[in-house]
Amino acid sequence: MGLGLQMFVNALLLGGLYALMGIGFSLQWGISGIINLSYGAMVLLGSYLSLIIFNMFHIDPFISMFVTGAILFLLGAFIYRFTLQPLLKGGIVFTLIVTFAIRLIIENIILLVWSADYRTIRVSYAGSNFQFLGAFVPLTKFLTFIIAGVIIYLTYQFMMNTKIGKGIQAVALDKEGAMAVGVDDQKMYLINFALGTALGGVTGTLWATIYSFSPHVMDVIIGRVFIIAILGGLGNIWGAAAGGLLLAFVETSGAIFIGSHWQEAIGLVIMVLVLLLRPHGLIGKKFFG
């Protein structure tokens, strides 16, 4: 019982972070139509930006995430407008390879500024924890889980209840129809892409409060978000959230029952199976379902 509950709590706490991380990527892929291979680099950029802010101004990552989110939003908008939008007609080979090129550039910048060493952000309360029904809950993990949940909820509300959010939904569901009623499709794609980048950056900041990070983490992140997005169905907020939680549970239990060596393969095999059997994800086809 004790072990089972602890496993559940660990998976849930990890799942919140995965969910947030997956949504940004899933929105970019499902709605803007871009498989963003630089997503991992963008998440890490969020981590490193909050590291700078923490070291220079001693600002807590839970506060600086607003700043990193805003910076990553602008970066995302810039990248979409000047490197991706002009290439959309060229097909997937071009957008894939350009996002990969952006990843190389960001990776190079990170290596130059921070080197390949592992970094951490240690806030003063990093060691605090509490007991919940006998399970051990670290405070920072708990906070990231709550914040991730709030941000996911706000993103959903943004998509459902604001004019821009509705515009993004409209171009996602029926591009021609949306254009016919006067929605500026490229503007919607741009905002959506930038929003995805911002969510990635915020994830990076939250990640940095728990785990240490280095440029190697980039590949880990990109591997995870692929699986999460496919599990949940592309562009589907609740789907990606569910996909994130599911992956966390699969990984946590897989590590215990099958062995942590196989952790990565389990996720990938599930992803390929979902692709082949249910290409619209486990939840279904609808956006924001």
Next chain:
Amino acid sequence: MSDNGVILDVRSISKHFGALKAVDKVNFQVKKGEIVGLIGPNGAGKTTITNLVTGELRKTEGEVHFKGINVSNMQPFQIARIGLTRTYQVVKPLQGMTVEENILVGSLFGRSDRENDLNSARKTTHHIMELVGLEKKKDSKVSDVTLPDLKRMEFARVLAMDPEVIFLDEVMAGLNPSEVEESMELVKNIRAEKQLTIVYIEHIMKAVMGISDRIIVLHHGQKICEGSPTEVCDNPAVIEAYLGKKYAKEVISG
């Protein structure tokens, strides 16, 4: 080949999309050498029937027999290779290829029982481009060609496959009256020369009346009438389907 010259036998086919019955138990037969018009208002299920017959959509129920062979569970390429093929309402050119190459692909793969090396296929292609009047455009990429020429090319591509039955799905759509006239002439002439059987799909009744031997009318996925063009024109159910109940009454009462 089955008796009384029936080349295509569609037996009670249906296609349901969830609760929507796009095609509901439709039967019809086509005899060798006939031109059959398949008409009906928008959304009547004409294109769906074409997709079902050519194997592009899976049938909910029913069977299709072509030349006495049950083709119900065959893939489109298999059906095409035994001589049943179609054009698309929205043209589907092979992008990035030239007009000549598009037609060449048709003649290369159209029939499995034919000697089709590149050289003989090139000859067929050449001959067909002459027939439909596309020689001058042969080196143009399909992205540089006008819509009437694309439709012409698609028809040529189908001809190059050396079919026995062709479903022409709204070949007139998007053409102006003189282009319609021209394309009807072309179809008529080539049919005579190649002894083709044609199923003509249109939602404009007038366009089909002139050339069809027989007409089948669809409405809401069901066959509501079948007969010669004049019979169909006089049928109250058809008038109602096209013009609405009120107008139909007026027409009939005089």
Next chain:
Amino acid sequence: MIAQNDRKLNINIILIVAALIIFILLPNYISGYYTRIFTAIFMYATIAQCINLMSGYMGYLPFGHVMFFGIGAYISAILMKTGLPVFVAIPAACFCAIVISIILGFPVLRLRGHYFAIATIGMNGAIMTVVQNATEITGGARGTTFPIITVPPAVVYKYFYLAMFGLMVITSLVMNMIVNSKFGFGIRSIKANEDAANSMGINTTFTKVSTWAIAAMFTSIAGGLYGYWMSFIAPDEVFDLMFITNSIIMMLIGGAGTILGPIFGAFIVETVSEVAWSGFMQYHLAALGIATIIIVFFIPRGLIGTITDKMRNRRIKLSKKTEVTNV
């Protein structure tokens, strides 16, 4: 007109034969360092040629195609450890790769566009994890070695140079034959419009799976040769997606959908990154990234693609001119 075509053909054959002779004799006159660089170029050109057949001609981007490179390398290594000679081990590995590609191809080639690309990445990751964990057979995550070659290094380098060169030439010739055949028209039609292709009598499933098997075949041979050449391989090295991203960049630079494109692309990218490595090592990733973006923006059709486009346009213009004067 015919005479002119014949002359053109003759010139092409002379050029190709001259290039063959030069490249066969070259390793006698250059240092080991350059021999190695050329060997890598030939290897990349081979992989890029396979990616080009799948993506440039057929429109299916096999992002995880490196799985066949790794399979080729690993199965060769395992077989050679049992004492089999290299000219048995590599063909056997190649055969395994073909079988695996066919088994995986039927389900995965039903997916289109992004989905296909991602599914292949997933499969590559899964296969890599299996190799990492099957320690008794593969040596696990730490890697495995090939039997040691008992000839002086200089001679060994020359052997691998010639083997890779031969592989590249054969791959390119076979690809050239394929794309100009009836089968090649089937491949190109699938890229152009898969549904239309199917309704025109092309067995799209068969065409797609066979094309993937051909691409897997040459990639796995390259993998086997690479492993033997390096004499040591590790899973995260031979299953590294970087091989594929590099090959895609090479294909784009040279020109997707052309036979000479991947070869020129491999020469350019390898040379540039070699210079970048030695010149400004710290910035070489960014340099590669920026160069890629510039190329995609300014010559999207690639080097060879842009040149053939220009030539075609000129020919059309010329033929229009003669038409006018005839009238």
